[in-house]
Amino acid sequence: MKILVCNDDGIDSVGIYELVKELKKSAEVTVVAPLTEQSAVGHSITMQTPLRVINYYKNGEFFGYAVDGTPADCVKIGIRNILKESPDIVISGINHGSNTAINIIYSGTVSAAREAAIMDVPAIAVSVTNHAAKHFNFASRVAMMLAQEIAEKPLPKGTLLNVNVPDLPEKEIAGILLTKQGKSKWDDIYEQRQDPYGRDYYWLTGNLMEVDNELDIDQKAIKNNYVSVTPIHFDLTDYETYDRMKEWKIEELLNGKEKK
Amino acid sequence: MKILVCNDDGIDSVGIYELVKELKKSAEVTVVAPLTEQSAVGHSITMQTPLRVINYYKNGEFFGYAVDGTPADCVKIGIRNILKESPDIVISGINHGSNTAINIIYSGTVSAAREAAIMDVPAIAVSVTNHAAKHFNFASRVAMMLAQEIAEKPLPKGTLLNVNVPDLPEKEIAGILLTKQGKSKWDDIYEQRQDPYGRDYYWLTGNLMEVDNELDIDQKAIKNNYVSVTPIHFDLTDYETYDRMKEWKIEELLNGKEKK
Numbered sequence: 391m392k393i394l395v396c397n398d399d400g401i402d403s404v405g406i407y408e409l410v411k412e413l414k415k416s417a418e419v420t421v422v423a424p425l426t427e428q429s430a431v432g433h434s435i436t437m438q439t440p441l442r443v444i445n446y447y448k449n450g451e452f453f454g455y456a457v458d459g460t461p462a463d464c465v466k467i468g469i470r471n472i473l474k475e476s477p478d479i480v481i482s483g484i485n486h487g488s489n490t491a492i493n494i495i496y497s498g499t500v501s502a503a504r505e506a507a508i509m510d511v512p513a514i515a516v517s518v519t520n521h522a523a524k525h526f527n528f529a530s531r532v533a534m535m536l537a538q539e540i541a542e543k544p545l546p547k548g549t550l551l552n553v554n555v556p557d558l559p560e561k562e563i564a565g566i567l568l569t570k571q572g573k574s575k576w577d578d579i580y581e582q583r584q585d586p587y588g589r590d591y592y593w594l595t596g597n598l599m600e601v602d603n604e605l606d607i608d609q610k611a612i613k614n615n616y617v618s619v620t621p622i623h624f625d626l627t628d629y630e631t632y633d634r635m636k637e638w639k640i641e642e643l644l645n646g647k648e649k650k
Numbered sequence: 651m652k653i654l655v656c657n658d659d660g661i662d663s664v665g666i667y668e669l670v671k672e673l674k675k676s677a678e679v680t681v682v683a684p685l686t687e688q689s690a691v692g693h694s695i696t697m698q699t700p701l702r703v704i705n706y707y708k709n710g711e712f713f714g715y716a717v718d719g720t721p722a723d724c725v726k727i728g729i730r731n732i733l734k735e736s737p738d739i740v741i742s743g744i745n746h747g748s749n750t751a752i753n754i755i756y757s758g759t760v761s762a763a764r765e766a767a768i769m770d771v772p773a774i775a776v777s778v779t780n781h782a783a784k785h786f787n788f789a790s791r792v793a794m795m796l797a798q799e800i801a802e803k804p805l806p807k808g809t810l811l812n813v814n815v816p817d818l819p820e821k822e823i824a825g826i827l828l829t830k831q832g833k834s835k836w837d838d839i840y841e842q843r844q845d846p847y848g849r850d851y852y853w854l855t856g857n858l859m860e861v862d863n864e865l866d867i868d869q870k871a872i873k874n875n876y877v878s879v880t881p882i883h884f885d886l887t888d889y890e891t892y893d894r895m896k897e898w899k900i901e902e903l904l905n906g907k908e909k910k
Contacts, residue, residue: 427698429697429698430694430695430696430697431691431692431694432691432692432693432694432695432722432761433692433693433755433756434690434691434692434694434756435690435692435756435854436690436854437689437690437854438687438689440843440851440852440853441840441851441852441853441854442849442850442851442852443850443852462692463854466838466840466854467840467852470838470839470840471840471842471852492768492884494886495693495764495768495884495886496693496694496695501692504755508752508755508835535903536900536903539898539900539903543898545891546888546890546891549888549891563904565901565904566900566901566903566904567900567901568892568895568896568898568900568901570887570889570892571885571886571887575768578726578730579730580701580726580727580730580731582731583700589702590702590703591700591701591702592700592701592702592703592727592731593700593701594695594696594697594701594723594726617904619895619900620887620892621887621888621891621892621895622886622887622888623886623888623891624752624755624886625831626754626755626831626882626883626884626886627830627831627880627881627882628806628809628881628882628883628885629830630806631805631806631809631881631883632828632830632880632881635828635879635881636828638799638803638828640796640799640826640827640828640879641825641826641827641828643795643796643799643826644823644825644826644877
């Protein structure tokens with residue numbers, strides 16, 4: 391199996407190193423990852439400036455290609471220019487910290503996997519649920535197992551798996567659950583501070599408001615020590631509202647109050 | 651009506667200026683927009699560095715607040731810190747260039763409106779379908795009409811409208827259509843060049859592969875000179891695949907080949 395690995399914490403993070411170490415036991419792995427941390431960049435891509443690609447070494451050995459861009463950039467240039475053929479799968483991670491509920495929207499880790507799905511390449515985003523995460527090996531094995539599942543039972547084009555693994559020793563993992571994206575979101579706070587010159591600046595912080603109470607929801611599953619596996623896609627159409635809005639008759643909007 | 655206006659082309663762009671001029675005829679408008687162009691930043695938010703907020707003047711008059719961050723940052727800090735109460739609606743735009751099909755994923759304009767929806771504030775993203783757009787006034791009036799529609803017939807929490815207006819004189823507009831997100835996407839090309847020191851760099855370019863053929867799809871609607879109105883949301887769960895994946899029995903995955 392040919393695997394392209396990316397992440398958003400940067401090519402020098404522990405999570406990607408541990409993932410690659412495990413995947414290499416049974417697959418051909420190419421790493422294309424951001425040179426610097428790219429958390430919360432969402433699905434940002436670099437168009438206004440060019441990209442550089444640097445050979446990155448770890449412990450004296452070639453580890454992969456570092457790109458001075460975003461996670462989505464890495465997947466795009468990885469598939470288009472660095473690899474000679476499309477990989478069998480893209481695995482993004484292992485992220486230090488969970489990507490559940492609203493965080494899926496902000497996540498660079500998920501956007502790298504989503505970019506692969508846009509390019510019709512199967513993809514998995516993997517996160518361990520703790521910013522000071524320690525248990526990467528189990529999460530890496532889960533990623534490999536799911537990659538094998540997908541190889542046998544292909545996902546529809548445009549669908550990817552978002553996987554969150556509790557940061558626990560394997561024997562404390564309660565199991566693995568198929569889940570949906572939760573509705574928990576951040577109560578944002580901007581801390582107002584003053585710089586040494588008396589000018590204001592604002593730093594984003596906040597608390598996650600947990601509203602997810604069912605075990606088949608990503609955020610609740612990880613809280614109960616389950617591995618959470620959510621199929622997500624990039625069709626953002628709200629079909630329910632689409633059907634309801636037919637009653638608006640918006641095609642008549644221009645004729646009425648406005649059209650001259 | 652109290653309206654918060656944001657965009658991704660930056661506070662000094664023509665599109666936001668024309669939008670604000672029109673909205674101010676009938677609403678109370680506050681502008682919180684990026685200091686610099688933020689196209690294709692997706693749903694990026696700034697966490698690693700603080701934000702500055704600058705009073706921005708245009709033609710000798712106070713125009714709004716410029717933030718050295720992303721469109722989503724502007725909406726967050728606009729609602730949390732700058733406004734004393736939540737606005738009735740957030741309008742993001744007017745973007746110079748269409749935000750249809752796959753571009754919705756990359757768009758800063760859409761992400762600003764989506765951030766508002768995440769914060770339970772009604773929101774509209776508005777784009778004119780040409781990077782060298784000229785016809786902002788009609789698009790601004792369409793935005794105001796839709797804002798009034800939403801005030802009368804509220805959208806569900808978490809749903810926003812993504813609006814694309816052909817860059818044409820009003821009399822050439824074919825009408826207004828309720829649409830779904832299209833499947834057209836980019837065939838990416840990285841142009842490989844060399845800097846003055848002989849080092850390679852890569853610049854993203856490409857062609858939109860148009861695959862949308864039905865008039866109720868955003869990309870096709872604008873091609874046929876219709877205003878396109880798409881309800882979108884941020885629940886990324888692929889429910890169809892979720893149902894299908896129940897047959898995978900992933901809860902047994904750990905028991906079988908892997909669990910020790």
